[in-house]
Amino acid sequence: MPAATIEVIDHEGLPLARLAGSWTLARLSPPIAGIARIDARLRDLSKRGAAWNLHGVTRLDSVGALLLWRAWGRRWPAALDVPPAHRHVLERAAGIVAGDGLRGPPAPPSGLVFAGSVVLTAAKNLLGIVALVGRMVLDLAHLFAHPADIPWREFSANLYKSGARALPVTALIGFLIGVVLSYLTSLQLKVFGADIYIVNLLGISIVRELGPVLVAVLVAGRSGSAMTAQIGVMRVTEEIDALATIGVSRTLRLVLPKVAALAVAMPLLVVWCSAAGIVGGMISAHLQMDLSYGFFMDTLPRVVPVANVWIGLGKGFVFGILVALIACHFGLKVQPNTESLSSMTTTSVVTAITVVIMVDAVAAILTRNLGMPV
Amino acid sequence: MKPSPPAIDIRGVWTRYGDAVIHRDIDLSVAAGETLGLVGGSGSGKTTLLREIVGLLEPDAGSVRVFGHAVLDPDLRVRRMVRRRFGMLFQQGALFSALSVFDNIAFPLRELRVLDDELIRDLVLLKLQMVELEPHQGRMMPAELSGGMVKRVALARALALEPELLVLDEPTAGLDPDRGENFVKLIRMLQKELGFTVLMVTHDLDTLAGLATRIAVLADQRIIACGTAAEVVAVDHPFIRNFFCSERAVTAMQARCS
Ligand SMILES: Nc1ncnc2c1ncn2[C@@H]1O[C@H](COP(=O)(O)OP(=O)(O)OP(=O)(O)O)[C@@H](O)[C@H]1O
Ligand SMILES: [Mg+2]
Numbered sequence: 001m002p003a004a005t006i007e008v009i010d011h012e013g014l015p016l017a018r019l020a021g022s023w024t025l026a027r028l029s030p031p032i033a034g035i036a037r038i039d040a041r042l043r044d045l046s047k048r049g050a051a052w053n054l055h056g057v058t059r060l061d062s063v064g065a066l067l068l069w070r071a072w073g074r075r076w077p078a079a080l081d082v083p084p085a086h087r088h089v090l091e092r093a094a095g096i097v098a099g100d101g102l103r104g105p106p107a108p109p110s111g112l113v114f115a116g117s118v119v120l121t122a123a124k125n126l127l128g129i130v131a132l133v134g135r136m137v138l139d140l141a142h143l144f145a146h147p148a149d150i151p152w153r154e155f156s157a158n159l160y161k162s163g164a165r166a167l168p169v170t171a172l173i174g175f176l177i178g179v180v181l182s183y184l185t186s187l188q189l190k191v192f193g194a195d196i197y198i199v200n201l202l203g204i205s206i207v208r209e210l211g212p213v214l215v216a217v218l219v220a221g222r223s224g225s226a227m228t229a230q231i232g233v234m235r236v237t238e239e240i241d242a243l244a245t246i247g248v249s250r251t252l253r254l255v256l257p258k259v260a261a262l263a264v265a266m267p268l269l270v271v272w273c274s275a276a277g278i279v280g281g282m283i284s285a286h287l288q289m290d291l292s293y294g295f296f297m298d299t300l301p302r303v304v305p306v307a308n309v310w311i312g313l314g315k316g317f318v319f320g321i322l323v324a325l326i327a328c329h330f331g332l333k334v335q336p337n338t339e340s341l342s343s344m345t346t347t348s349v350v351t352a353i354t355v356v357i358m359v360d361a362v363a364a365i366l367t368r369n370l371g372m373p374v
Numbered sequence: 375m376k377p378s379p380p381a382i383d384i385r386g387v388w389t390r391y392g393d394a395v396i397h398r399d400i401d402l403s404v405a406a407g408e409t410l411g412l413v414g415g416s417g418s419g420k421t422t423l424l425r426e427i428v429g430l431l432e433p434d435a436g437s438v439r440v441f442g443h444a445v446l447d448p449d450l451r452v453r454r455m456v457r458r459r460f461g462m463l464f465q466q467g468a469l470f471s472a473l474s475v476f477d478n479i480a481f482p483l484r485e486l487r488v489l490d491d492e493l494i495r496d497l498v499l500l501k502l503q504m505v506e507l508e509p510h511q512g513r514m515m516p517a518e519l520s521g522g523m524v525k526r527v528a529l530a531r532a533l534a535l536e537p538e539l540l541v542l543d544e545p546t547a548g549l550d551p552d553r554g555e556n557f558v559k560l561i562r563m564l565q566k567e568l569g570f571t572v573l574m575v576t577h578d579l580d581t582l583a584g585l586a587t588r589i590a591v592l593a594d595q596r597i598i599a600c601g602t603a604a605e606v607v608a609v610d611h612p613f614i615r616n617f618f619c620s621e622r623a624v625t626a627m628q629a630r631c632s
Binding site for chain 1: 458459470471472486488489490492493496497499500501503504509515516517535536538563566567568569
């Protein structure tokens with residue numbers, strides 16, 4: 001295909017532009033500057049009131065036509081000689097409504113509006129989660145009346161995915177945190193000669209605080225994100241709508257098993273992770289301060305009242321429900337597009353972790369008189 | 375001048391998914407400037423063949439050449455150049471769900487990096503108008519579109535780069551008959567102006583009769599017939615009898631000939 005060319009000859013005092021070749025995107029674009037140069041040339045000719053002859057043009061596509069039309073100032077030039085086929089293309093280019101109000105991206109909101117919208121979104125999400133809880137209570141009532149409808153398969157699948165499959169990573173993290181914590185505190189305690197208090201410190205902090213929070217953060221990142229993404233993709237592909245038309249309640253089939261599975265799995269994971277942490281701390285204390293394993297094991301139950309274990313288990317239970325609820329809530333909020341899917345997954349994990357830590361802080365205040373050694 | 379190579383040239387293509395053979399030694403050639411309609415039963419491997427033509431899937435054996443170049447040429451520049459020259463309309467639309475209609479159509483144009491914003495905007499408006507969408511509908515998101523609108527936006531996006539070859543997977547499925555007819559008119563008009571090549575899969579006899587200069591029939595894992603409508607109808611095969619020789623088909627084909 002021949003390249004697009006412009007030949008200018010003088011015709012009765014005015015320039016006559018004779019266009020030839022292929023005026024198509026493919027021929028116009030290869031050199032980056034190509035289109036801009038031709039555009040400038042056309043505009044210049046148009047300004048000088050040129051006459052136009054398009055008979056040499058072999059192919060004219062909409063890019064070529066629009067370039068010409070724009071150069072002509074979106075008007076038909078006074079002298080134009082064009083074959084009918086090309087005239088048609090030009091007419092189509094002429095037909096578009098210039099300056100239509102296609103907005104650009106919306107302006108970033110001002111500070112106050114932004115703050116307000118954040119609060120409103122938070123309130124809306126809270127409301128959404130409360131509504132979700134309400135629906136789940138109704139579902140539970142339904143299941144109580146119709147035990148045959150209990151989604152056992154989904155429940156056990158979720159238990160396996162978010163519980164059993166999380167065992168290695170929680171053990172590893174718990175163990176390492178125990179080692180590090182024990183190592184750092186033993187350095188301090190040695191200074192005061194208070195070596196044996198390592199057991200109290202490790203026991204209380206791991207069983208009561210670190211275990212539940214660590215597991216919650218891990219599970220939020222691992223299972224929470226997976227739940228949001230799964231429900232979100234089901235929204236994008238209209239699978240949730242398909243479920244509804246089959247007459248299956250999405251809360252009963254999708255949300256409830258996930259919440260129940262995490263409510264069961266999380267306390268168990270907390271025990272598991274705390275145990276790994278204590279073992280790690282014990283080994284580290286043994287290596288660092290020569291504290292014997294037997295002494296550690298003997299002292300532990302005496303200095304860490306059993307209430308702490310209950311607090312840890314309780315936190316695991318509550319955190320599990322929170323993580324699953326938040327994950328499902330944001331999953332159901334996904335709009336049918338990929339951008340929303342990714343942002344909701346992020347929001348779900350961030351919200352879950354933040355909420356867990358906030359609830360943990362509140363719990364620390366409420367239980368401040370419980371489980372302390374006397 | 376040496377004769378230009380066929381727009382699409384498929385030689386001895388075999389495709390298998392696991393044990394299932396989808397294509398068995400397929401040969402098909404589409405000359406530049408012609409419109410080939412590809413028909414075949416559901417699940418006969420039409421979409422798979424299109425995916426091989428546009429280089430999304432590598433056949434197990436055989437070669438696929440587009441404009442005389444292998445679509446999966448090891449040289450990435452050749453591949454890129456070939457890919458710039460065709461537009462594909464996917465069966466499900468495959469619009470970018472995170473982008474508005476406008477941005478979906480503008481996307482390939484922006485990727486070129488040679489057009490200014492004003493020209494891109496005008497071009498998008500032009501394509502929207504070609505597929506009978508209002509300018510304000512450019513703001514809609516793909517999830518807000520009806521099935522037929524998705525098809526039309528996808529067509530506009532396929533047309534964005536002024537392709538020399540249009541590969542269309544069921545372009546008129548989901549359009550009302552009126553829109554289907556307008557689609558036929560649009561493609562015919564564009565083809566007259568630009569002389570591009572069209573390969574389309576369709577089940578719609580009116581589209582087929584209105585556009586296709588040749589018809590290829592895919593059945594029993596092979597191309598069982600390829601030629602003008604008259605030649606194809608003459609082939610004796612159960613699929614062809616059912617597809618073309620119904621009352622409706624005969625009327626549509628006669629309308630085309632008269
Ligand atoms: N990724 C895949 N893995 C396994 N089998 C596949 C895959 N994609 C397609 N198939 C099979 O290949 C066959 C051909 O599929 P294809 O999508 O090409 O059909 P089609 O002719 O386009 O049908 P339709 O008219 O319904 O769109 C089908 O039997 C399908 O099950
Ligand atoms: Mg298909």
